[in-house]
Amino acid sequence: MNANSPSVAKAQNLRSRLREATSAAIIDAAEGTFAERGLNTATMNEIAAAAGVAVGTLYNHFKDRDALLAALVEERRSALLEVMDEFLDQPSSGDFASDLKELVHRMGGFFDQHRRFHQILHQLESGLNTAQYPETAACSPKMRGELHLRLEKIVKRGVKTKALRPEFAEYYPTLLLGMLRSMRMRLLELGKLDERLPVDEIVRFFMHGAAV
Amino acid sequence: MNANSPSVAKAQNLRSRLREATSAAIIDAAEGTFAERGLNTATMNEIAAAAGVAVGTLYNHFKDRDALLAALVEERRSALLEVMDEFLDQPSSGDFASDLKELVHRMGGFFDQHRRFHQILHQLESGLNTAQYPETAACSPKMRGELHLRLEKIVKRGVKTKALRPEFAEYYPTLLLGMLRSMRMRLLELGKLDERLPVDEIVRFFMHGAAV
Amino acid sequence: MNANSPSVAKAQNLRSRLREATSAAIIDAAEGTFAERGLNTATMNEIAAAAGVAVGTLYNHFKDRDALLAALVEERRSALLEVMDEFLDQPSSGDFASDLKELVHRMGGFFDQHRRFHQILHQLESGLNTAQYPETAACSPKMRGELHLRLEKIVKRGVKTKALRPEFAEYYPTLLLGMLRSMRMRLLELGKLDERLPVDEIVRFFMHGAAV
Amino acid sequence: MNANSPSVAKAQNLRSRLREATSAAIIDAAEGTFAERGLNTATMNEIAAAAGVAVGTLYNHFKDRDALLAALVEERRSALLEVMDEFLDQPSSGDFASDLKELVHRMGGFFDQHRRFHQILHQLESGLNTAQYPETAACSPKMRGELHLRLEKIVKRGVKTKALRPEFAEYYPTLLLGMLRSMRMRLLELGKLDERLPVDEIVRFFMHGAAV
DNA sequence: GATGAATGAGGGTTCATTCAT
DNA sequence: CATGAATGAACCCTCATTCAT
Numbered sequence A, B, C, D: 001m002n003a004n005s006p007s008v009a010k011a012q013n014l015r016s017r018l019r020e021a022t023s024a025a026i027i028d029a030a031e032g033t034f035a036e037r038g039l040n041t042a043t044m045n046e047i048a049a050a051a052g053v054a055v056g057t058l059y060n061h062f063k064d065r066d067a068l069l070a071a072l073v074e075e076r077r078s079a080l081l082e083v084m085d086e087f088l089d090q091p092s093s094g095d096f097a098s099d100l101k102e103l104v105h106r107m108g109g110f111f112d113q114h115r116r117f118h119q120i121l122h123q124l125e126s127g128l129n130t131a132q133y134p135e136t137a138a139c140s141p142k143m144r145g146e147l148h149l150r151l152e153k154i155v156k157r158g159v160k161t162k163a164l165r166p167e168f169a170e171y172y173p174t175l176l177l178g179m180l181r182s183m184r185m186r187l188l189e190l191g192k193l194d195e196r197l198p199v200d201e202i203v204r205f206f207m208h209g210a211a212v
Numbered sequence E: 001g002a003t004g005a006a007t008g009a010g011g012g013t014t015c016a017t018t019c020a021t
Numbered sequence F: 001c002a003t004g005a006a007t008g009a010a011c012c013c014t015c016a017t018t019c020a021t
Helices: A006-037 A044-051 A055-061 A065-088 A096-113 A115-125 A134-160 A169-189 A199-208 B006-037 B044-051 B055-061 B065-088 B096-113 B115-125 B134-160 B169-189 B199-208 C006-037 C044-051 C055-061 C065-088 C096-113 C115-125 C134-160 C169-189 C199-208 D006-037 D044-051 D055-061 D065-088 D096-113 D115-125 D134-160 D169-189 D199-208
Strands: none
Touching (some): A006 A065, A006 A115, A044 A055, A096 A115, A096 A134, A115 B115, A134 A169, B006 B115, B065 B096, B065 B115, B096 B134, B096 B169, B096 B199, C065 C115, C065 C134, C096 C169, C115 C169, C115 D115, C134 C169, C169 D169, C169 D199, C199 D169, D006 D055, D006 D065, D006 D115, D065 D115, D134 D169, D169 D199
């Protein structure tokens, strides 16, 4: 048989790469459409049009609408966590404030690069949409949980080194994420679509608050 | 004739009161349904069932789905702003921190009392939903704008009295609201449906941050 | 008992007259609304509003929408036939053309006076509406049939006196009515709402056609 | 690539032809349903059932109910006018009566072939239905206007050649159309569904009237 | 008898999903 | 595999009719 011949293998590779490329294009189109039109309003036809393919093709790549959304979240989730983990696996610099600033910079950079995904996260957070999207429902809290975990990790470090007060510490990750998200929404509302998240100011605020 | 007789007048009063009661019941049911099932997912039939009336009745009281949502937002909006204005119209205590704490307590109290509305606000914030709901679209940013305005007012006071740093002050209202909202969502996620917002801790965090 | 006392009788008379007056007002309102808004589009609420009463009152006077429409048709039908019969019961003048002109004048006069009813007749004629309105369905062809009968009567007279050609005579009533109706619609289309049907010209055309 | 290969082109041709066929089937079904059940009573589900497709398919081919009706009217309108214009563009035979007879024969033939459409025209004429159907509203008077125009054209010829009396000539088109329509309705009422319009008799009547 | 709010069956429309080509 | 027309369940909304006051 020539099923394993080099040329066949090469052809399969090519095919598999083409397939991957189409999947990625669909996910990108889905990200844009979900963000722009809303998680509930975006239609499969719109996504297909944005991806430059026919609706049927979406279903060749993803079981259903829910699976597409879940795949999109999963794709970005892993990329974000990778960025964070890459940093968290390094030894601490010794200065908590620098460490935090670096981590939040990485997150902010990712969210700036994937603004659309950041908006989708916001829509998912309410958890109300997940009832309709069971697969995403399993994926989105997981993603939030993992984000939370990373932030808890560094917060615990901060508490241990007495850089942070321990009293309300369990909610610091929530507050930090909430501030990033509300800043993104505010920038959108002000029409500053291309402006970056003011990460340094947010970290400063997180550390020292608003008082003089 | 007897069109103005006491009994007719009484009957009209009764009717009008019954009508108000039904409207209020519908708005309450809508609040619950929109919050629980999601702004897009909640159906008119669900809302009617929750209110214990038939669908047609919803349309006797509100022009369409959009108008019902707008009426709901408007109802709560005015109640919230009233609570805030009642405080803001008083002379300052002189101590900024006390003033802020009091104001946020009022807001938090309102949001605790109307948890479901707080969740709806969150869903409205993305602005993506409003595209579909023109009437709400005109109402919801107004509400956010007015909330913002109140907070800006007190923030400016704080800056003027040098209780607050001026550098990032334009975003303090956004951050404060973002923290309240993310805390609500977190409590929901943890299943602590009936727990109150930890207003004191949030204000403390707002003022002094997380650092020791 | 005083059930038959004069005053009671008088009171009952009064009441019955009031009832009649309300019924007539409703029928008038129905005529206007059906004509203006269309047989299918006119709603019971619109009719009630036009009559200055509540919807419920319509149902106190007429079993349902269909019965109201049927009563309206019946009311005008009997009035029209009365006008025609009054003439037809007289002995012929001896001149067919004069007789026809007089009859058509009476019909045209009635239709001018009840333009709205004339329009309703037009809508009923298609017979498509009657499927939905069983009572009217029984009433409207009857009305058309009776109109037809009167016209057949005079046409037969004309044929017998050799004033009319017999060849196509069975369709002369249809053509005559069709011309009256199309003239009404044309006047409406031209915005000449208040113009009278050009009865003389129509009768002339009926008798001698368009040729020189 | 093979986007322009013969097989793809052939497939697209096939698809496009199938699509046309479905559209035509839907228009035919709509014609039958609108005529039989009435312009207001016919439901989209009935039309879909008559066409042997699902409701959704109607909306794949026509924006909404109104657009379907308008497309139907437009389709028949252009076919009718084509038949008339084909004749009107020829030089006159010199004999007005022959010309008129020929033209009305063509119209009558078309209306016989499209009896259902003839009935729909009748329903549209009242203009009351069109208020609800904006697209049809723009299309239906246009169609009536164009029909009128053609008839005015030939009537003017007749007046110029002194074949017709000029006195009431502006209403001749209206009367002619009204007679055709009332004859169709009469045939329907008599259950003579398949009988043809008696065009010769109508033209004779138009020219010479009913008198001996 | 008049009132008008409540009712709910039924119609128009959308859109995720399927499947023949 | 890609395609896109067909499908039909489910949604929003209307309006004739009822009935408690």
